[in-house]
Amino acid sequence: MKLNATTEMAPVTWPEFSSIHPFVPADQATGYKIMIDELEADLATVTGFDAVSLQPNSGAQGEFTGLRVIRKYQEQQPGKKRDICLIPVSAHGTNPASAAMAGMRVVTVKCDIKSGNLDMADLKAKCEKYSEELGAIMITYPSTFGVFEPEIKAACDIVHQHGGQVYMDGANMNAQIGLCSPGEIGADVCHLNLHKTFCIPHGGGGPGVGPIGVKSHLAPFLPGHPLVKTGGDNAIAPVSGAPFGSASILPISWSYVKMMGGRGLTHATKITLLNANYIMSRLRPHYSILYTNANSRCAHEFILDVRGFKESAGVEAIDIAKRLQDYGFHAPTMSWPVANTLMIEPTESESKEELDRFIDALxxxxxxxxxxxxxxxxxxxxxxxxxxxxxxxxxxxxWDRPYTREQAAYPLPYLKEKKFWPSVTRLDDAYGDLNLFCTCGPVEAVDDAENDITGVSAPQPT
Structure with a gap:
């Protein structure tokens, strides 16, 4: 989670952004449109693409939009129907779902068991097998395993040679910005998560923005809108009710990009990579690390392999995740992309002191x-x-537990001075997953218990 600076967030509260109707006459929102155009141009520069659409409202919707653009493009090409989508087994979980929703047939590509990299031999074999039907490949770079694919450019070239398009999942763009770009690598389309990489908060289920950038040959197919001129000349149907998606939060990313500038964005990427490798290096003597590159380094994230503890101590990833709350930390991503592991992904926003506290906790x-x-x-x-x-x-x-209260609450000295208390103790997670309905008592029971509430204490109508 990046720092969502107050300066970036403040414009969202201004009525000029928060209270304007999405279909207001264009001459009443010229400043808003300038901001949108500038953000699109900046994102195109960062990604190395020729055109950008801000319409998708999430990363998954960005995937769906990008694949629909590819399908529309492929329909214009001569030959057989190109609807095969190659997806590495290391891909984000939404990739196959997006491909299926876009009407494509999913074919998986193997990854090397030791390094996590794409199995290039398998990729070549699949491309040759489906050469006349290949529509696209979806690649996450760096991979979901937390490594930079060393053969990424070669993979893009192979797909292009067989008539396919390259869709790059931009979920891990925080490891690329300023150092390389999807367009430079060979991608034809890529989505960005503005609610991750460009500072829009993405906690609590709030609105997201998953714009897509495309090369010039795909620009004519960017999504249009029936009421506002947007997209290309041969646009696909809109993917959002509003022409520019979640436009009310675009000032956050616009402010972030303008304040950081090219040098700042590049520096942030370097610190992100440094933070991840610093944590990994300090934890390596204590835990197994699942995937690294040839130099034993990771990208912006890495997988902590805790699977062996289940047999040796009866401890699983969920136990470590729950225990981290006693140390004042929200758990990292758990059991994904590999079951019973922890995916640790710091950003550039964390200080070394905070990183050290997290490391000491683990x-x-x-x-x-x-x-x-x-x-x-x-x-x-x-x-x-x-x-x-x-x-x-x-x-x-x-107290009849085999450990002291102090060990439970204050396992490290700093917690006695600065403790964030969990509000809920251990839950039955399996039961909760299987019972996705409220298990509250009947309303009548509440009414009986609270039947003497009157006056200012009573709930007020809204």
């Missing part, structure tokens, strides 16, 4: 796991299995 948790492995603490009912610990949980009268 090292401390590793020592707690070691105690279980050595038989010092039991496999069941230990501090990991009972985490996180709320204040209420620790204040119960009798």
């Amino acid at each position: 090292i401390s948790i590793r020592k707690e796991i070691q105690d279980v492995e050595n038989g010092i603490t039991p496999k069941t009912g230990n501090v990991l299995k009972n985490s996180p610990h709320t204040q209420k949980d620790l204040l119960i009268g009798e």
Whole structure:
């Protein structure tokens, strides 16, 4: 999660942006349109593309839009119907779903088990097999395994030789900006997550923006709109109700790009890569790292392999994730892209002090796991299995657990001075996943308990 600076967020509250109707006459929103045009131009420069559409409202919708653009382009080409979409097994989970929704047939491409890189032999074989039907390949760069594909340009060339287009998933663009670009690498279309890479907050289910950038030959097919002139001359149907998508939050990314400038954006990318490799280097003596490049380095993220702890200590990734809350940290991505692992993805926004606290927390948790492995603490009912610990949980009268209250609440000294308390203790996650409905009591029970609420204490109508 990047820092969402106040200066970037403030314009969203201005009525000129927040209260304007999406179909206001153009002459009443000239400044807004200038901002949109400048952001499109800046994003095109950053990505190395010729045109950009801001219409998609999320990364997945950006994928869907990009593939529809590719399909419309392929329909204009002579020959057979090109509807095969190659997707590496390391791809983001939304990739095959987007391809299927766009009416394409998905064919997977293998990855090397040790490095996580694309299996180039398998890619060549699939391209040759489906040469007359190949529509596109979807590649994430750096890969979801957290490594830069060393053969990325060669992969793009092979697909192009067989008539396919290259869709680059831009979810990991935070590792590219200023150092390289999808257009330079050989991609024909790429989506960006403005709600990740360009500072729009993406927590709490708020609106996202997943614009796509395209090369000139795909520009005519960018999505149009029935009421506002946008997109190309041979545009696909709109993918959003509004011509410029979630336009009210575009000032955030516009402000971020303008304040950072080219030098600042490049520096941010370098710090992102540095932070990820710093964390990985410090954790390597304590944990296994699943994938790295030939130099034992990662991109902007890496996978912490904790699968072996299930057999040695009965500890799984979810236990580590829950225990991190006792140390004041929200858990990183869990069990994806590899089951029972942790994906750690810092941004450039974190200070070294904060990174060190996070690292120290994981090292401390590793020592707690070691105690279980050595038989010092039991496999069941230990501090990991009972985490996180709320204040209420620790204040119960009798304490019969095989660890102290202090060990549960203050495993490291700094927590005594700066503690963020979890609000909920351990839940039955499996039950919650299988019962996606409210298990509250009947409304009548609430009414009986609160039947004396009157006056200013009573709920007010809205």
